[in-house]
Amino acid sequence: MQHAEEIKLPSRGARFVKGFSRWLSAASAIPRRDPFAFAGLLLYFAFVVIAIFADSLITYDPREILFDENYDLARNLAPGGDHILGTTYSGRDIYSQLVMGTRGALIVGVTAAVCVVTIGTVLGLIAGYFGGVTDTMLMRLADIALGVPFLPFVIVLAAFMNPSQWNVVLGIALLLWPQSARVIRAQVMTLRERAFIEAARVTGAGPWRILFVHIAPNVLSLSFLYASIAVGWAILTEASISFLGFGPSDSVTWGYMLQDAYASQALGRGQYYWFVPPGLCIIAVVVAGFLISRGYEEILFPKLKD
Protein backbone atom coordinates (compact mmCIF):
# COMPACT_ATOMS: atom_id res chain seq x y z
CA MET A 1 0.00 0.00 0.00
CA GLN A 2 1.33 3.39 -0.96
CA HIS A 3 1.91 5.79 1.83
CA ALA A 4 -0.41 8.74 1.69
CA GLU A 5 -0.49 11.79 3.86
CA GLU A 6 -3.71 12.58 5.55
CA ILE A 7 -5.66 15.46 4.08
CA LYS A 8 -7.59 17.88 6.18
CA LEU A 9 -11.31 17.76 5.59
CA PRO A 10 -13.30 20.97 5.97
CA SER A 11 -15.54 21.13 8.99
CA ARG A 12 -19.32 21.19 8.73
CA GLY A 13 -19.37 24.97 9.30
CA ALA A 14 -16.80 25.59 6.60
CA ARG A 15 -18.77 23.47 4.14
CA PHE A 16 -21.92 25.40 4.90
CA VAL A 17 -20.19 28.75 4.31
CA LYS A 18 -18.75 27.40 1.07
CA GLY A 19 -22.13 26.21 -0.15
CA PHE A 20 -23.79 29.47 0.79
CA SER A 21 -21.23 31.59 -1.06
CA ARG A 22 -21.64 29.37 -4.10
CA TRP A 23 -25.39 29.90 -3.97
CA LEU A 24 -24.91 33.66 -3.66
CA SER A 25 -22.65 33.82 -6.69
CA ALA A 26 -25.21 31.83 -8.69
CA ALA A 27 -27.98 34.19 -7.59
CA SER A 28 -25.89 37.23 -8.53
CA ALA A 29 -25.63 35.90 -12.09
CA ILE A 30 -29.35 36.55 -12.62
CA PRO A 31 -29.22 40.36 -13.21
CA ARG A 32 -26.43 39.98 -15.75
CA ARG A 33 -28.19 37.18 -17.59
CA ASP A 34 -31.76 38.43 -17.55
CA PRO A 35 -32.78 42.01 -16.71
CA PHE A 36 -36.47 41.04 -16.57
CA ALA A 37 -35.84 38.45 -13.89
CA PHE A 38 -33.78 41.05 -12.07
CA ALA A 39 -36.70 43.49 -12.22
CA GLY A 40 -38.93 40.76 -10.79
CA LEU A 41 -36.46 40.14 -7.97
CA LEU A 42 -36.32 43.87 -7.20
CA LEU A 43 -40.12 44.05 -7.07
CA TYR A 44 -40.23 41.10 -4.69
CA PHE A 45 -37.52 42.63 -2.59
CA ALA A 46 -39.45 45.92 -2.38
CA PHE A 47 -42.64 44.12 -1.31
CA VAL A 48 -40.78 42.10 1.30
CA VAL A 49 -39.23 45.27 2.76
CA ILE A 50 -42.65 46.95 2.86
CA ALA A 51 -44.19 43.87 4.53
CA ILE A 52 -41.47 43.72 7.17
CA PHE A 53 -41.59 47.43 8.05
CA ALA A 54 -45.34 47.80 7.57
CA ASP A 55 -45.86 48.85 11.19
CA SER A 56 -43.60 51.88 10.85
CA LEU A 57 -44.77 52.78 7.34
CA ILE A 58 -48.46 53.16 8.07
CA THR A 59 -49.81 56.57 9.02
CA TYR A 60 -53.04 55.38 10.64
CA ASP A 61 -54.39 52.14 12.01
CA PRO A 62 -55.83 50.61 8.83
CA ARG A 63 -59.00 49.51 10.65
CA GLU A 64 -59.60 52.72 12.58
CA ILE A 65 -62.60 54.84 11.58
CA LEU A 66 -61.31 58.36 11.27
CA PHE A 67 -63.02 61.66 12.02
CA ASP A 68 -62.10 65.18 11.02
CA GLU A 69 -61.68 68.15 13.37
CA ASN A 70 -65.46 68.75 13.32
CA TYR A 71 -66.02 65.19 14.50
CA ASP A 72 -67.55 64.34 11.15
CA LEU A 73 -66.72 60.98 9.54
CA ALA A 74 -63.62 61.49 7.35
CA ARG A 75 -65.16 59.52 4.46
CA ASN A 76 -64.27 59.57 0.77
CA LEU A 77 -61.46 62.07 1.15
CA ALA A 78 -59.38 62.58 -2.00
CA PRO A 79 -55.64 61.78 -1.91
CA GLY A 80 -53.39 64.43 -0.47
CA GLY A 81 -52.84 66.07 2.87
CA ASP A 82 -52.89 63.71 5.84
CA HIS A 83 -54.20 60.83 3.76
CA ILE A 84 -51.73 59.92 1.05
CA LEU A 85 -54.27 57.87 -0.90
CA GLY A 86 -57.41 59.32 0.62
CA THR A 87 -59.99 57.51 2.77
CA THR A 88 -62.63 54.87 2.23
CA TYR A 89 -66.41 55.20 2.46
CA SER A 90 -66.29 54.20 6.12
CA GLY A 91 -63.46 56.63 6.84
CA ARG A 92 -60.37 54.45 6.86
CA ASP A 93 -56.96 55.39 5.50
CA ILE A 94 -56.37 53.69 2.13
CA TYR A 95 -52.57 54.04 2.13
CA SER A 96 -52.29 52.29 5.50
CA GLN A 97 -54.59 49.52 4.31
CA LEU A 98 -52.47 49.05 1.21
CA VAL A 99 -49.26 48.77 3.23
CA MET A 100 -50.79 46.35 5.71
CA GLY A 101 -52.26 44.35 2.83
CA THR A 102 -48.74 43.70 1.53
CA ARG A 103 -47.91 41.80 4.68
CA GLY A 104 -51.05 39.66 4.47
CA ALA A 105 -50.51 38.94 0.80
CA LEU A 106 -46.89 37.90 1.22
CA ILE A 107 -47.60 35.71 4.23
CA VAL A 108 -50.30 33.85 2.30
CA GLY A 109 -48.20 33.72 -0.87
CA VAL A 110 -45.00 32.47 0.70
CA THR A 111 -46.53 29.90 3.05
CA ALA A 112 -48.72 28.54 0.25
CA ALA A 113 -45.75 28.33 -2.09
CA VAL A 114 -43.67 26.52 0.52
CA CYS A 115 -46.50 24.03 1.15
CA VAL A 116 -47.18 23.43 -2.55
CA VAL A 117 -43.55 22.91 -3.41
CA THR A 118 -42.78 20.72 -0.40
CA ILE A 119 -45.71 18.40 -1.09
CA GLY A 120 -45.09 18.44 -4.84
CA THR A 121 -41.37 17.76 -4.57
CA VAL A 122 -41.61 14.96 -2.02
CA LEU A 123 -44.47 13.17 -3.80
CA GLY A 124 -42.84 13.72 -7.21
CA LEU A 125 -39.57 12.25 -5.95
CA ILE A 126 -41.28 9.22 -4.44
CA ALA A 127 -43.52 8.56 -7.45
CA GLY A 128 -40.69 8.98 -9.94
CA TYR A 129 -38.14 6.89 -8.10
CA PHE A 130 -40.21 3.97 -6.82
CA GLY A 131 -42.57 3.71 -9.80
CA GLY A 132 -45.06 0.85 -9.96
CA VAL A 133 -48.10 0.89 -7.67
CA THR A 134 -46.81 3.84 -5.61
CA ASP A 135 -46.44 5.90 -8.75
CA THR A 136 -49.86 4.93 -10.09
CA MET A 137 -51.61 5.75 -6.82
CA LEU A 138 -49.91 9.10 -6.37
CA MET A 139 -50.50 10.13 -9.97
CA ARG A 140 -54.21 9.19 -9.85
CA LEU A 141 -54.44 11.29 -6.70
CA ALA A 142 -52.80 14.11 -8.65
CA ASP A 143 -55.37 13.70 -11.43
CA ILE A 144 -58.20 13.97 -8.91
CA ALA A 145 -56.68 17.08 -7.35
CA LEU A 146 -56.26 18.62 -10.79
CA GLY A 147 -59.87 17.85 -11.63
CA VAL A 148 -61.33 19.68 -8.64
CA PRO A 149 -62.41 23.23 -9.60
CA PHE A 150 -60.13 25.60 -7.78
CA LEU A 151 -62.16 28.58 -6.55
CA PRO A 152 -65.32 26.65 -5.55
CA PHE A 153 -63.18 24.21 -3.57
CA VAL A 154 -61.51 27.01 -1.58
CA ILE A 155 -64.90 28.67 -1.01
CA VAL A 156 -66.39 25.43 0.33
CA LEU A 157 -63.31 24.98 2.50
CA ALA A 158 -63.75 28.53 3.83
CA ALA A 159 -67.44 27.87 4.47
CA PHE A 160 -66.82 24.69 6.47
CA MET A 161 -64.04 26.12 8.60
CA ASN A 162 -63.73 29.52 10.16
CA PRO A 163 -62.81 32.09 7.53
CA SER A 164 -59.09 32.69 7.78
CA GLN A 165 -56.20 33.15 5.44
CA TRP A 166 -54.97 29.65 6.35
CA ASN A 167 -57.96 28.17 4.52
CA VAL A 168 -56.64 29.74 1.37
CA VAL A 169 -53.17 28.34 2.07
CA LEU A 170 -54.63 24.90 2.73
CA GLY A 171 -56.77 24.99 -0.40
CA ILE A 172 -53.87 26.04 -2.57
CA ALA A 173 -51.59 23.42 -1.04
CA LEU A 174 -54.17 20.68 -1.62
CA LEU A 175 -54.90 21.61 -5.23
CA LEU A 176 -51.70 23.05 -6.68
CA TRP A 177 -49.15 20.35 -5.76
CA PRO A 178 -49.86 18.03 -8.74
CA GLN A 179 -48.33 20.39 -11.28
CA SER A 180 -44.93 20.50 -9.60
CA ALA A 181 -45.18 16.82 -8.63
CA ARG A 182 -45.70 15.77 -12.25
CA VAL A 183 -42.76 17.73 -13.59
CA ILE A 184 -40.47 16.58 -10.80
CA ARG A 185 -41.58 12.98 -11.26
CA ALA A 186 -40.64 13.14 -14.94
CA GLN A 187 -37.27 14.63 -14.07
CA VAL A 188 -36.63 11.94 -11.44
CA MET A 189 -37.49 9.21 -13.93
CA THR A 190 -34.70 10.35 -16.23
CA LEU A 191 -32.25 10.94 -13.37
CA ARG A 192 -32.94 7.45 -12.00
CA GLU A 193 -31.32 5.90 -15.08
CA ARG A 194 -28.19 8.03 -14.95
CA ALA A 195 -24.88 6.39 -14.10
CA PHE A 196 -24.23 8.50 -11.02
CA ILE A 197 -27.37 7.13 -9.41
CA GLU A 198 -26.21 3.60 -10.18
CA ALA A 199 -22.89 4.61 -8.68
CA ALA A 200 -24.69 5.59 -5.49
CA ARG A 201 -26.31 2.15 -5.38
CA VAL A 202 -23.00 0.43 -5.97
CA THR A 203 -21.39 2.35 -3.11
CA GLY A 204 -24.13 1.12 -0.78
CA ALA A 205 -26.60 3.99 -0.51
CA GLY A 206 -30.13 2.91 0.44
CA PRO A 207 -33.18 4.03 -1.57
CA TRP A 208 -34.10 6.95 0.72
CA ARG A 209 -30.57 8.24 0.77
CA ILE A 210 -30.41 8.04 -3.03
CA LEU A 211 -33.72 9.87 -3.27
CA PHE A 212 -33.09 12.73 -0.87
CA VAL A 213 -29.30 13.09 -1.01
CA HIS A 214 -28.41 12.15 -4.58
CA ILE A 215 -31.50 12.97 -6.65
CA ALA A 216 -33.14 15.82 -4.74
CA PRO A 217 -30.37 18.42 -5.34
CA ASN A 218 -30.84 17.84 -9.06
CA VAL A 219 -34.54 18.75 -9.00
CA LEU A 220 -34.43 21.58 -6.43
CA SER A 221 -34.03 24.21 -9.13
CA LEU A 222 -37.32 23.00 -10.65
CA SER A 223 -38.96 23.24 -7.24
CA PHE A 224 -37.88 26.87 -6.95
CA LEU A 225 -39.34 27.55 -10.36
CA TYR A 226 -42.70 26.20 -9.24
CA ALA A 227 -42.47 28.06 -5.94
CA SER A 228 -42.17 31.41 -7.70
CA ILE A 229 -45.24 30.60 -9.78
CA ALA A 230 -47.19 29.39 -6.72
CA VAL A 231 -46.61 32.65 -4.83
CA GLY A 232 -48.46 34.59 -7.51
CA TRP A 233 -51.25 32.02 -7.67
CA ALA A 234 -51.74 32.09 -3.92
CA ILE A 235 -51.95 35.88 -3.74
CA LEU A 236 -54.38 35.95 -6.65
CA THR A 237 -56.56 33.30 -5.04
CA GLU A 238 -56.52 35.02 -1.68
CA ALA A 239 -57.61 38.25 -3.36
CA SER A 240 -60.41 36.45 -5.22
CA ILE A 241 -61.70 34.80 -2.06
CA SER A 242 -61.63 38.07 -0.14
CA PHE A 243 -63.29 39.91 -3.00
CA LEU A 244 -66.10 37.36 -2.99
CA GLY A 245 -66.48 37.98 0.72
CA PHE A 246 -65.25 34.61 2.04
CA GLY A 247 -62.02 36.00 3.37
CA PRO A 248 -60.99 36.57 6.97
CA SER A 249 -62.78 39.50 8.54
CA ASP A 250 -60.04 40.30 11.02
CA SER A 251 -57.26 41.28 8.65
CA VAL A 252 -56.81 43.79 5.87
CA THR A 253 -55.75 42.37 2.52
CA TRP A 254 -55.75 43.69 -1.02
CA GLY A 255 -58.69 41.48 -1.87
CA TYR A 256 -60.60 42.83 1.13
CA MET A 257 -59.90 46.39 -0.07
CA LEU A 258 -61.29 45.60 -3.50
CA GLN A 259 -64.36 43.96 -1.94
CA ASP A 260 -64.89 46.99 0.32
CA ALA A 261 -64.53 49.37 -2.63
CA TYR A 262 -66.94 47.30 -4.71
CA ALA A 263 -69.55 47.05 -1.96
CA SER A 264 -69.32 50.79 -1.28
CA GLN A 265 -69.76 51.62 -4.96
CA ALA A 266 -66.40 53.33 -5.23
CA LEU A 267 -66.44 53.01 -9.00
CA GLY A 268 -69.71 54.94 -9.18
CA ARG A 269 -68.15 57.83 -7.29
CA GLY A 270 -64.98 57.63 -9.40
CA GLN A 271 -62.75 56.84 -6.41
CA TYR A 272 -59.97 55.38 -8.57
CA TYR A 273 -57.43 56.07 -5.81
CA TRP A 274 -59.27 53.46 -3.73
CA PHE A 275 -59.37 50.37 -5.93
CA VAL A 276 -56.61 50.96 -8.47
CA PRO A 277 -53.62 50.75 -6.02
CA PRO A 278 -54.52 47.29 -4.58
CA GLY A 279 -55.25 46.05 -8.10
CA LEU A 280 -51.88 47.28 -9.30
CA CYS A 281 -50.14 45.68 -6.32
CA ILE A 282 -51.71 42.29 -7.07
CA ILE A 283 -50.66 42.58 -10.70
CA ALA A 284 -47.13 43.64 -9.69
CA VAL A 285 -46.61 40.65 -7.38
CA VAL A 286 -47.96 38.15 -9.89
CA VAL A 287 -45.92 39.65 -12.72
CA ALA A 288 -42.79 39.67 -10.53
CA GLY A 289 -43.26 35.95 -9.86
CA PHE A 290 -43.76 35.32 -13.55
CA LEU A 291 -40.66 37.31 -14.53
CA ILE A 292 -38.49 35.48 -12.02
CA SER A 293 -39.74 32.07 -13.08
CA ARG A 294 -39.26 32.96 -16.73
CA GLY A 295 -35.71 34.20 -16.19
CA TYR A 296 -34.98 31.22 -14.03
CA GLU A 297 -36.32 28.88 -16.67
CA GLU A 298 -33.99 30.38 -19.25
CA ILE A 299 -31.04 29.79 -16.96
CA LEU A 300 -32.22 26.25 -16.25
CA PHE A 301 -33.11 25.25 -19.79
CA PRO A 302 -31.18 27.61 -22.08
CA LYS A 303 -32.08 25.55 -25.14
CA LEU A 304 -35.78 26.38 -24.87
CA LYS A 305 -35.07 30.04 -25.59
CA ASP A 306 -34.92 29.66 -29.36
Add this chain to the structure above:
Amino acid sequence: MNQPLITVEGLTKRFDVSRSFKDVFTGNHPQLQAVSDVDFTLAPGETLGIVGESGCGKTTLGRMLIKLISATEGKVMFDGKDISEMTRTEELEFRRRAQLVFQNPFDALNPHFTILRSLTEPLHNARVPREEHGQRIAEAMSMVHLPALEHFLQSFPHQLSGGQLQRVVLARALVLRPDFIVADEPVSMLDVSVRAGILNVLREVRDTMGLAAVFISHDLALVRYVCERTITMYLGAVVEDGPTAAIVENPLHPYTKALVQAVPIPRVDQSHAPLPITGGLPDARNPPSGCRFRDRCPLAEARCAAEIPRLREVGGGRRVACHLVEPA
Protein backbone atom coordinates in the same frame (compact mmCIF):
# COMPACT_ATOMS: atom_id res chain seq x y z
CA MET B 1 -5.84 -23.53 -5.65
CA ASN B 2 -7.53 -21.36 -3.07
CA GLN B 3 -11.24 -20.80 -2.92
CA PRO B 4 -12.59 -18.67 -5.77
CA LEU B 5 -13.80 -15.16 -4.93
CA ILE B 6 -16.52 -15.23 -7.56
CA THR B 7 -18.34 -18.26 -8.88
CA VAL B 8 -20.81 -17.77 -11.71
CA GLU B 9 -23.16 -20.66 -12.42
CA GLY B 10 -25.53 -20.83 -15.36
CA LEU B 11 -26.04 -17.07 -15.31
CA THR B 12 -28.79 -16.02 -17.71
CA LYS B 13 -30.55 -12.69 -18.26
CA ARG B 14 -33.61 -12.28 -20.42
CA PHE B 15 -35.21 -8.92 -21.06
CA ASP B 16 -38.82 -8.46 -22.10
CA VAL B 17 -39.02 -6.62 -25.38
CA SER B 18 -42.01 -4.72 -26.66
CA ARG B 19 -44.75 -6.88 -28.15
CA SER B 20 -45.83 -6.40 -31.71
CA PHE B 21 -49.49 -6.16 -32.70
CA LYS B 22 -49.39 -9.79 -33.78
CA ASP B 23 -47.81 -10.93 -30.50
CA VAL B 24 -50.81 -9.65 -28.57
CA PHE B 25 -53.13 -11.99 -30.49
CA THR B 26 -50.86 -15.00 -30.48
CA GLY B 27 -50.17 -14.61 -26.75
CA ASN B 28 -46.50 -14.32 -27.53
CA HIS B 29 -44.14 -12.64 -25.06
CA PRO B 30 -40.97 -11.98 -27.00
CA GLN B 31 -37.80 -11.93 -24.93
CA LEU B 32 -34.25 -10.99 -25.64
CA GLN B 33 -31.62 -13.25 -24.19
CA ALA B 34 -28.79 -10.88 -23.34
CA VAL B 35 -26.70 -13.37 -21.37
CA SER B 36 -27.16 -17.09 -21.63
CA ASP B 37 -25.80 -19.79 -19.37
CA VAL B 38 -22.47 -18.25 -18.42
CA ASP B 39 -20.18 -20.14 -16.01
CA PHE B 40 -16.78 -19.10 -14.75
CA THR B 41 -14.83 -18.61 -11.56
CA LEU B 42 -12.53 -15.82 -10.53
CA ALA B 43 -9.77 -16.34 -7.96
CA PRO B 44 -8.87 -13.57 -5.50
CA GLY B 45 -6.45 -11.17 -7.17
CA GLU B 46 -7.14 -12.52 -10.66
CA THR B 47 -7.86 -10.15 -13.54
CA LEU B 48 -10.30 -11.32 -16.14
CA GLY B 49 -11.01 -9.60 -19.42
CA ILE B 50 -14.37 -9.96 -21.14
CA VAL B 51 -14.28 -9.15 -24.85
CA GLY B 52 -16.88 -9.22 -27.55
CA GLU B 53 -18.55 -6.86 -29.98
CA SER B 54 -21.31 -4.40 -29.07
CA GLY B 55 -24.50 -6.08 -27.94
CA CYS B 56 -22.94 -9.38 -26.92
CA GLY B 57 -24.03 -9.02 -23.29
CA LYS B 58 -20.71 -7.98 -21.71
CA THR B 59 -22.17 -4.99 -19.90
CA THR B 60 -25.25 -6.93 -18.75
CA LEU B 61 -22.96 -9.61 -17.35
CA GLY B 62 -20.87 -7.00 -15.54
CA ARG B 63 -23.97 -5.38 -14.05
CA MET B 64 -25.21 -8.73 -12.79
CA LEU B 65 -21.84 -9.43 -11.15
CA ILE B 66 -22.14 -6.20 -9.18
CA LYS B 67 -25.82 -6.71 -8.32
CA LEU B 68 -27.16 -3.75 -10.25
CA ILE B 69 -29.63 -5.99 -12.04
CA SER B 70 -30.84 -9.41 -10.99
CA ALA B 71 -30.28 -12.58 -12.96
CA THR B 72 -33.19 -14.39 -14.65
CA GLU B 73 -31.59 -17.77 -13.99
CA GLY B 74 -28.41 -18.98 -12.38
CA LYS B 75 -26.48 -17.35 -9.61
CA VAL B 76 -23.41 -15.37 -8.70
CA MET B 77 -21.58 -16.47 -5.55
CA PHE B 78 -19.35 -13.88 -3.90
CA ASP B 79 -17.03 -15.38 -1.32
CA GLY B 80 -19.35 -18.36 -0.98
CA LYS B 81 -22.58 -16.35 -0.65
CA ASP B 82 -25.27 -16.00 -3.29
CA ILE B 83 -25.50 -12.26 -3.94
CA SER B 84 -29.25 -12.42 -4.62
CA GLU B 85 -29.96 -13.84 -1.15
CA MET B 86 -28.10 -11.38 0.99
CA THR B 87 -29.44 -9.67 4.10
CA ARG B 88 -29.10 -5.89 4.30
CA THR B 89 -25.94 -6.24 6.45
CA GLU B 90 -24.41 -8.75 4.09
CA GLU B 91 -25.30 -6.56 1.16
CA LEU B 92 -23.58 -3.54 2.73
CA GLU B 93 -20.49 -5.69 3.20
CA PHE B 94 -20.75 -6.80 -0.44
CA ARG B 95 -21.13 -3.19 -1.57
CA ARG B 96 -17.97 -2.33 0.33
CA ARG B 97 -15.98 -5.17 -1.20
CA ALA B 98 -17.24 -5.07 -4.81
CA GLN B 99 -17.09 -1.87 -6.83
CA LEU B 100 -17.81 -0.70 -10.35
CA VAL B 101 -15.88 1.66 -12.63
CA PHE B 102 -18.18 3.27 -15.14
CA GLN B 103 -17.81 3.65 -18.87
CA ASN B 104 -18.82 7.31 -19.12
CA PRO B 105 -16.99 9.43 -16.54
CA PHE B 106 -19.03 12.49 -17.54
CA ASP B 107 -22.20 10.82 -16.27
CA ALA B 108 -20.85 8.79 -13.38
CA LEU B 109 -20.42 11.65 -10.91
CA ASN B 110 -23.29 13.63 -9.44
CA PRO B 111 -23.12 17.09 -11.06
CA HIS B 112 -24.23 18.72 -7.81
CA PHE B 113 -21.56 17.07 -5.65
CA THR B 114 -18.01 18.29 -5.25
CA ILE B 115 -15.29 15.72 -5.88
CA LEU B 116 -14.77 15.53 -2.12
CA ARG B 117 -18.46 14.82 -1.56
CA SER B 118 -18.45 12.07 -4.21
CA LEU B 119 -15.46 10.44 -2.53
CA THR B 120 -16.88 10.80 0.98
CA GLU B 121 -20.25 9.27 0.08
CA PRO B 122 -19.02 5.63 -0.19
CA LEU B 123 -17.18 5.97 3.14
CA HIS B 124 -20.30 7.34 4.76
CA ASN B 125 -22.42 4.47 3.41
CA ALA B 126 -19.85 1.89 4.52
CA ARG B 127 -19.99 3.37 8.06
CA VAL B 128 -16.30 4.32 8.03
CA PRO B 129 -15.69 6.64 11.01
CA ARG B 130 -15.36 10.31 10.04
CA GLU B 131 -11.85 10.63 11.48
CA GLU B 132 -10.53 8.15 8.92
CA HIS B 133 -12.11 9.84 5.89
CA GLY B 134 -9.22 12.24 5.26
CA GLN B 135 -6.65 9.52 5.29
CA ARG B 136 -8.71 7.15 3.12
CA ILE B 137 -9.40 9.81 0.51
CA ALA B 138 -5.74 10.87 0.39
CA GLU B 139 -4.79 7.22 -0.08
CA ALA B 140 -7.25 6.72 -2.96
CA MET B 141 -6.22 9.98 -4.61
CA SER B 142 -2.54 9.04 -4.53
CA MET B 143 -3.34 5.63 -6.04
CA VAL B 144 -4.91 7.28 -9.07
CA HIS B 145 -2.23 9.99 -9.20
CA LEU B 146 -4.50 12.91 -8.53
CA PRO B 147 -3.44 15.84 -6.36
CA ALA B 148 -5.23 15.75 -2.99
CA LEU B 149 -5.42 19.53 -3.02
CA GLU B 150 -8.17 21.56 -1.42
CA HIS B 151 -9.19 23.38 -4.58
CA PHE B 152 -9.26 20.17 -6.61
CA LEU B 153 -11.42 18.38 -4.05
CA GLN B 154 -13.76 21.35 -3.91
CA SER B 155 -14.29 21.47 -7.67
CA PHE B 156 -17.36 20.14 -9.48
CA PRO B 157 -17.34 17.45 -12.19
CA HIS B 158 -17.98 19.93 -15.01
CA GLN B 159 -14.75 21.73 -14.16
CA LEU B 160 -12.57 18.66 -14.78
CA SER B 161 -11.36 16.86 -17.89
CA GLY B 162 -12.48 13.38 -18.92
CA GLY B 163 -9.20 11.80 -17.81
CA GLN B 164 -9.39 13.49 -14.42
CA LEU B 165 -13.02 12.45 -14.02
CA GLN B 166 -12.24 8.83 -14.80
CA ARG B 167 -9.48 8.92 -12.18
CA VAL B 168 -11.98 10.30 -9.69
CA VAL B 169 -14.43 7.52 -10.61
CA LEU B 170 -11.63 5.01 -10.04
CA ALA B 171 -10.71 6.69 -6.74
CA ARG B 172 -14.33 6.47 -5.62
CA ALA B 173 -14.24 2.71 -6.24
CA LEU B 174 -10.88 2.31 -4.47
CA VAL B 175 -11.64 4.44 -1.44
CA LEU B 176 -13.52 1.49 0.07
CA ARG B 177 -10.47 -0.79 -0.38
CA PRO B 178 -12.51 -3.34 -2.37
CA ASP B 179 -11.51 -6.93 -3.14
CA PHE B 180 -13.18 -6.93 -6.51
CA ILE B 181 -13.92 -4.34 -9.17
CA VAL B 182 -15.77 -4.48 -12.44
CA ALA B 183 -14.44 -2.00 -14.98
CA ASP B 184 -16.99 -1.55 -17.76
CA GLU B 185 -15.19 -0.14 -20.81
CA PRO B 186 -13.28 2.25 -18.53
CA VAL B 187 -11.39 4.00 -21.32
CA SER B 188 -13.73 3.83 -24.30
CA MET B 189 -15.08 7.36 -23.73
CA LEU B 190 -11.64 8.89 -23.30
CA ASP B 191 -9.19 10.39 -25.74
CA VAL B 192 -6.50 8.01 -26.85
CA SER B 193 -3.92 10.28 -25.23
CA VAL B 194 -5.31 9.78 -21.73
CA ARG B 195 -6.19 6.10 -22.09
CA ALA B 196 -2.69 4.90 -21.36
CA GLY B 197 -2.65 6.84 -18.09
CA ILE B 198 -5.87 5.22 -16.88
CA LEU B 199 -4.74 1.76 -18.00
CA ASN B 200 -1.46 2.18 -16.14
CA VAL B 201 -3.36 3.18 -13.02
CA LEU B 202 -5.49 0.04 -13.39
CA ARG B 203 -2.38 -2.11 -13.70
CA GLU B 204 -0.73 -0.49 -10.70
CA VAL B 205 -3.83 -0.91 -8.61
CA ARG B 206 -4.08 -4.55 -9.64
CA ASP B 207 -0.49 -5.14 -8.58
CA THR B 208 -0.41 -3.12 -5.37
CA MET B 209 -3.86 -3.86 -3.96
CA GLY B 210 -4.08 -7.40 -5.29
CA LEU B 211 -7.72 -7.01 -6.14
CA ALA B 212 -9.68 -9.22 -8.45
CA ALA B 213 -11.00 -7.40 -11.49
CA VAL B 214 -13.30 -7.97 -14.41
CA PHE B 215 -12.33 -5.72 -17.27
CA ILE B 216 -14.99 -5.38 -19.93
CA SER B 217 -13.90 -4.15 -23.34
CA HIS B 218 -14.48 -4.57 -27.03
CA ASP B 219 -10.76 -4.08 -27.63
CA LEU B 220 -8.60 -7.18 -27.28
CA ALA B 221 -5.45 -5.05 -27.22
CA LEU B 222 -6.58 -3.25 -24.05
CA VAL B 223 -7.57 -6.48 -22.36
CA ARG B 224 -4.19 -7.96 -23.20
CA TYR B 225 -2.53 -4.99 -21.50
CA VAL B 226 -4.36 -5.44 -18.20
CA CYS B 227 -5.68 -8.99 -17.83
CA GLU B 228 -4.18 -12.40 -17.13
CA ARG B 229 -7.21 -14.28 -18.36
CA THR B 230 -9.75 -13.52 -21.06
CA ILE B 231 -13.27 -14.61 -21.88
CA THR B 232 -14.67 -14.08 -25.37
CA MET B 233 -18.41 -13.60 -25.59
CA TYR B 234 -20.63 -13.89 -28.60
CA LEU B 235 -24.36 -13.14 -28.50
CA GLY B 236 -24.61 -13.63 -24.74
CA ALA B 237 -22.62 -16.84 -24.52
CA VAL B 238 -19.00 -17.55 -23.62
CA VAL B 239 -17.22 -18.99 -26.66
CA GLU B 240 -13.68 -19.11 -25.38
CA ASP B 241 -11.97 -18.81 -22.00
CA GLY B 242 -8.26 -19.03 -21.22
CA PRO B 243 -5.03 -17.21 -20.38
CA THR B 244 -4.84 -13.95 -22.34
CA ALA B 245 -1.43 -14.67 -23.84
CA ALA B 246 -2.55 -18.06 -25.16
CA ILE B 247 -5.78 -16.64 -26.58
CA VAL B 248 -4.06 -13.80 -28.37
CA GLU B 249 -1.26 -15.95 -29.77
CA ASN B 250 -3.30 -19.01 -30.62
CA PRO B 251 -7.03 -18.34 -30.70
CA LEU B 252 -9.01 -21.56 -31.04
CA HIS B 253 -12.59 -20.45 -31.64
CA PRO B 254 -13.24 -19.02 -35.13
CA TYR B 255 -14.83 -15.92 -33.59
CA THR B 256 -11.82 -15.22 -31.37
CA LYS B 257 -9.60 -15.71 -34.40
CA ALA B 258 -11.53 -13.00 -36.19
CA LEU B 259 -11.30 -10.68 -33.16
CA VAL B 260 -7.53 -11.14 -32.94
CA GLN B 261 -7.18 -10.49 -36.62
CA ALA B 262 -9.24 -7.31 -36.31
CA VAL B 263 -6.74 -5.68 -33.90
CA PRO B 264 -5.00 -3.01 -35.97
CA ILE B 265 -1.25 -3.14 -36.40
CA PRO B 266 0.42 0.28 -36.19
CA ARG B 267 1.89 0.19 -39.68
CA VAL B 268 0.94 2.45 -42.52
CA ASP B 269 1.51 -0.17 -45.22
CA GLN B 270 -0.30 -3.00 -43.46
CA SER B 271 -2.05 -5.40 -45.71
CA HIS B 272 -5.80 -5.17 -45.52
CA ALA B 273 -6.64 -8.82 -45.58
CA PRO B 274 -10.40 -9.23 -45.40
CA LEU B 275 -11.69 -10.55 -42.08
CA PRO B 276 -12.78 -14.17 -42.14
CA ILE B 277 -16.26 -13.22 -40.94
CA THR B 278 -18.86 -10.96 -42.45
CA GLY B 279 -22.26 -9.61 -41.50
CA GLY B 280 -23.44 -8.39 -38.15
CA LEU B 281 -24.66 -9.80 -34.89
CA PRO B 282 -27.88 -11.85 -35.43
CA ASP B 283 -31.12 -10.81 -33.75
CA ALA B 284 -30.84 -11.76 -30.08
CA ARG B 285 -34.61 -12.30 -29.94
CA ASN B 286 -34.27 -15.46 -32.04
CA PRO B 287 -30.66 -16.57 -32.26
CA PRO B 288 -29.62 -19.21 -34.82
CA SER B 289 -30.20 -22.82 -33.83
CA GLY B 290 -27.24 -24.86 -32.64
CA CYS B 291 -24.07 -22.81 -32.58
CA ARG B 292 -24.93 -19.11 -32.33
CA PHE B 293 -22.00 -18.19 -34.53
CA ARG B 294 -22.71 -20.60 -37.37
CA ASP B 295 -24.24 -18.15 -39.85
CA ARG B 296 -21.06 -16.04 -39.80
CA CYS B 297 -18.57 -18.85 -39.28
CA PRO B 298 -16.33 -19.72 -42.27
CA LEU B 299 -16.01 -23.32 -41.04
CA ALA B 300 -19.64 -24.12 -40.20
CA GLU B 301 -20.85 -27.67 -40.89
CA ALA B 302 -24.22 -29.40 -40.68
CA ARG B 303 -23.56 -30.42 -37.09
CA CYS B 304 -23.24 -26.75 -36.07
CA ALA B 305 -26.88 -26.07 -36.92
CA ALA B 306 -28.19 -29.10 -35.09
CA GLU B 307 -26.27 -29.16 -31.85
CA ILE B 308 -25.33 -26.42 -29.40
CA PRO B 309 -21.59 -26.63 -28.72
CA ARG B 310 -20.77 -26.89 -25.01
CA LEU B 311 -17.84 -25.13 -23.43
CA ARG B 312 -15.22 -27.90 -23.14
CA GLU B 313 -11.81 -28.07 -21.52
CA VAL B 314 -9.12 -28.23 -24.16
CA GLY B 315 -6.07 -28.24 -21.90
CA GLY B 316 -3.77 -25.45 -20.79
CA GLY B 317 -6.56 -23.99 -18.67
CA ARG B 318 -8.55 -23.16 -21.79
CA ARG B 319 -12.21 -23.77 -22.61
CA VAL B 320 -13.76 -23.46 -26.06
CA ALA B 321 -17.32 -23.79 -27.30
CA CYS B 322 -16.84 -25.16 -30.81
CA HIS B 323 -17.49 -28.57 -32.34
CA LEU B 324 -14.45 -28.27 -34.56
CA VAL B 325 -11.90 -27.82 -31.80
CA GLU B 326 -10.78 -31.17 -30.53
CA PRO B 327 -10.16 -31.52 -26.81
CA ALA B 328 -6.43 -31.88 -26.19
